Structures are given as structure tokens and as C-alpha cells.
Amino acid sequence: MRFSDLISHAYRSVISHKLRSSLTALGLIIGIAAVIILTSIGRGIHTYVLAEFTQFGTNLIAVFPGKTTTLGLSGATISTVRPLTIDDALGIANLDNILATLPLVQGNARIEAGNKQRRTTVLGVGPSVPEVWKINIASGRFLPAHEQANPRAFAVLGHKLAAELFAGRNPLGQRIRIGSDRFRVLGVMEKKGQMMGFDMDDTIYIPTAKALALFDRESVMEIDVLYKSNTAASSIEKSITRLLITRHGGEDFSLITQDQMLKSMDSILNILTLSVAALGGISLLVGSVGILTIMTIAVTERISEIGLLRAVGAEQNTIFMLFLFEALVLSLVGGVIGVGLGILIVQLIGFVVPGLPVQLAWVYIMAAFAVSLLIGLLAGVVPAMKAARLQPLDALRTE
Incomplete structure (x- = not known):
């Protein structure tokens, strides 16, 4: 059987059972739409938070009192920490390549x-x-x-x-x-x-x-330090550290650059987006179970058809491909509709609730669509193998 005939036969089988096919694809449609909506909200929050952080520029260093890491010293040493003062800020302002301190x-x-x-x-x-x-x-x-x-x-x-x-x-x-x-x-x-x-x-x-x-x-x-954009943050950190150690008699302060804050925030927000994508992926898993169930039932209902095809010369590989293509067609249709529905809902959310940051995450959209095709492939393998293993005479006797 030619490849085009396999596609045509799979398409007719799906169309001839509209209700069953619709219910099968519905799980994938909901799953993909959920992934798109959740990741769009996650990506929107990601972009919004980073934009909020960067509106003050990226050539900033914040100086905080106390060390963020310790060597396990006793709590009694806390009292030896010298507070940050206005004079510290004025001293930092006199360093090279410093534009202003706050x-x-x-x-x-x-x-x-x-x-x-x-x-x-x-x-x-x-x-x-x-x-x-x-x-x-x-x-x-x-x-x-x-x-x-x-x-x-x-x-x-x-x-x-x-x-x-x-x-x-x-x-x-x-x-x-x-x-x-x-x-x-x-x-x-x-x-x-x-x-x-x-x-x-x-x-x-x-x-x-x-x-x-x-x-x-x-x-x-805290003391916010603005330095020249053409200066390396590491050199500014060293200069500030040397000055404050001289003034305080020890390193009882912490420096955090804007780049460090952005990297930390970016990693946290990426995990957030991945987490909400995983929640939407649960719906895709449910959809895969639906395809597996429906295709297994379809094999049981169409045993006589399989026997007739085998009787007229269809090989096991052909029967296998027929049922596998049906599962792929279902997952393809569900994936396309799910992507379209998800994008539409995201656009509606942005229009109805403009205060909620949403942004289409195309990497996750393409991944969700690819997963839907993979689900169709995997969920169709077992029923297709079951159909291909039927003997012609045994299948015809079920008529």
C-alpha cells in the first residue's frame, strides 16, 4: 500500500467516527492549550520582573551591612559588625569610575x-x-x-x-x-x-x-552605587571592598551586583515557567491515555476489517502502519487545534486583563506540539501491534 493510501485511509477512519475522534483529540487539545496558557503567564511574569529590575540600569552595585556567608562563628560576633554610614557612601563616591552613591x-x-x-x-x-x-x-x-x-x-x-x-x-x-x-x-x-x-x-x-x-x-x-558602564563590575567590587575593609577593620558587609541579582532572578523564573509547563503536561498525559484507550477499542471493533485486509494480501506491516497513522492523525489534529485555541485564549487574556503580563513562549508551544505527536506515536504503537498480529482466518471468524 502506498504512503498516500495509508494517509487517506487513516483520515477516512478518523472522519467516519467523528464523536469518538473528537473525544479522543479533546484531551490533547485541553492539554496543549493548558501548557500554552500557563507558560505564557509564566513567561510574561518572567519578562515583567526582569524589566522591573533593569529599569534602574545594570551598572549598579548594592552594599548591605553584614556578611551573607559566614564561617560558623558564634552569634556573639554579630555585635562587632560596624554599621554602614553616610560617610561610607561619601567615601565610595570618591573612588575611581564611581558616578554616584545613594x-x-x-x-x-x-x-x-x-x-x-x-x-x-x-x-x-x-x-x-x-x-x-x-x-x-x-x-x-x-x-x-x-x-x-x-x-x-x-x-x-x-x-x-x-x-x-x-x-x-x-x-x-x-x-x-x-x-x-x-x-x-x-x-x-x-x-x-x-x-x-x-x-x-x-x-x-x-x-x-x-x-x-x-x-x-x-x-x-543599603548603599546603591552607580558606576561607569564601560568599567568591569569585578574591579568596582574590589575597590569598594578594599575601602570598606579599611574603614571597618574587616569584611562585615556584602556586595551584590545588578547582574548577580538578574541571574538569580532569571534562574528562579525559568524554574517557575518550567513548573507551570509541567502542570499543563499532566493534561497531555491524560490525553495520551485517551488515545491509547480509544485506539485499543478501535482494534477490537474492527477485527473483521483487519481480517478482510489480511485476506486480500495486506501484510502485517501495512496493518501496523494503518492504525499507527490513525493515532498520528488524531494527535496532529488535536495538536493543531490545541495550539490555535491556546494562542487565542492568551490573546484574549491580554485584552481582557491588560494588567496581567502574558507573553507567548514559542519554545514551549513548539515543544507541546512535538509532544502531542510523540504521544500519538507512542499511544498508537501497542494497538497497532495488536492489530498486526491478528491471523486472517481468526479475524474473519469474528464477522
Whole structure:
């Protein structure tokens, strides 16, 4: 029997049993669509999170107090850790190839402006926020430079906070109260939106030294370091390490580059995407069981047809290929419909829920389609072998 005849016969067998074929392919359709939807959500989250991390640039190093790895020393040594200070940030800023440093303190406090008040996030920062964090001023100006040691009580409002506190009035030059201290508004930041679930517009920026006093802290929470993009991160790490060891008398701090954070996050998110793909793959497994079951039943129902084909000269290999091609046709049809349905649903999700990041993961789509064909091949082998082994006379007697 010619190859084209095998394809034609398999196609007619599938079409002649529409309900059975539809139910068989349904498992694969649902499985492939599930894989596409879940991996698209996973890939969308992956892209979204990495974009959030990289919006500040990649030539950043964060300095944190304390070592992230230890040598098993006793807990009593924790008290010997020297805190990170504003002077540490100023010292790092004087190193070669350093563009700016940003000592950071974060907390929450009540903000009062006239008869309006609300609690919000307070960021104690240096004057280099626009440069380091890539956030521009919408009106007014940011905190003045060269005042980190003994700064004046100035504040810069986030876009949303300014709108809620002053409701259309110009906030520049106005007095506000943060906790028990009074500050004068110097500027308003441009609208930035959400970053990793943190509303950058609902914040207020004050000098780091003022935040230390406000929250009764002795040290900053971290120091962000912006270095020249044409400089190797490793050389900057060595320079910062040498300086801080000299200042602290030991390595009681940790350095994390933006590239290290991105690599760690990328590996975690890849595992997430692979995990959701595996969940969708369970549906594909169910679909393979369906094909195996239906094809086994088909062999039982068509024993007389097999006997007739063998009687007119069809070889075992031909019978085997006939039933194997039927399984492949079912898996091919289910795969094509499943891919189309999955892509359509992903597009609808992106349209109906624009806030949910979705992105088609074509590698997983092609893998799911290939797996559907492999499932058809494997699930069709056992029934096809059973059909090919039937003896002509025994098969004809079942008529």
C-alpha cells in the first residue's frame, strides 16, 4: 500500500467516527492549550520582573551591612559588625569610575499637609536619586547636593502623594509635617507607577540623615552605587571592598551586583515557567491515555476489517502502519487545534486583563506540539501491534 493510501485511509477512519475522534483529540487539545496558557503567564511574569529590575540600569552595585556567608562563628560576633554610614557612601563616591552613591533608609510615617494626613513610605536618600534610580523631577528640584552630613529639612513628594495631599494646589514651597518634624516641599517626582508591587508614586523623599533621626537608626539599610558602564563590575567590587575593609577593620558587609541579582532572578523564573509547563503536561498525559484507550477499542471493533485486509494480501506491516497513522492523525489534529485555541485564549487574556503580563513562549508551544505527536506515536504503537498480529482466518471468524 502506498504512503498516500495509508494517509487517506487513516483520515477516512478518523472522519467516519467523528464523536469518538473528537473525544479522543479533546484531551490533547485541553492539554496543549493548558501548557500554552500557563507558560505564557509564566513567561510574561518572567519578562515583567526582569524589566522591573533593569529599569534602574545594570551598572549598579548594592552594599548591605553584614556578611551573607559566614564561617560558623558564634552569634556573639554579630555585635562587632560596624554599621554602614553616610560617610561610607561619601567615601565610595570618591573612588575611581564611581558616578554616584545613594545611602538608603526606608520606613513608614504619617504625613500631614494642612488638614490632610495619611501614612506613606518615607525614603531617606541622597541627592543622586534621579541619576541612580532613573527617576526624573516633574516640577521643582530634588534634594540639594553637599548637604548629606547636616541637611536641611527638605522633602520631595511622589506624584500620587502630591496629588492627594494638595489636590490641585501647587505643593512647591509648602510646609508639611513628617512624624513630629516639619519639612518644606522642594519638588514633585514624575509619575513612575508600580515597581515589584511597590508604588513609587506614593512615597516621599527626605535626606538620609533626617530619616535616620526620624526612625531612630544608627545605620543606613543599603548603599546603591552607580558606576561607569564601560568599567568591569569585578574591579568596582574590589575597590569598594578594599575601602570598606579599611574603614571597618574587616569584611562585615556584602556586595551584590545588578547582574548577580538578574541571574538569580532569571534562574528562579525559568524554574517557575518550567513548573507551570509541567502542570499543563499532566493534561497531555491524560490525553495520551485517551488515545491509547480509544485506539485499543478501535482494534477490537474492527477485527473483521483487519481480517478482510489480511485476506486480500495486506501484510502485517501495512496493518501496523494503518492504525499507527490513525493515532498520528488524531494527535496532529488535536495538536493543531490545541495550539490555535491556546494562542487565542492568551490573546484574549491580554485584552481582557491588560494588567496581567502574558507573553507567548514559542519554545514551549513548539515543544507541546512535538509532544502531542510523540504521544500519538507512542499511544498508537501497542494497538497497532495488536492489530498486526491478528491471523486472517481468526479475524474473519469474528464477522
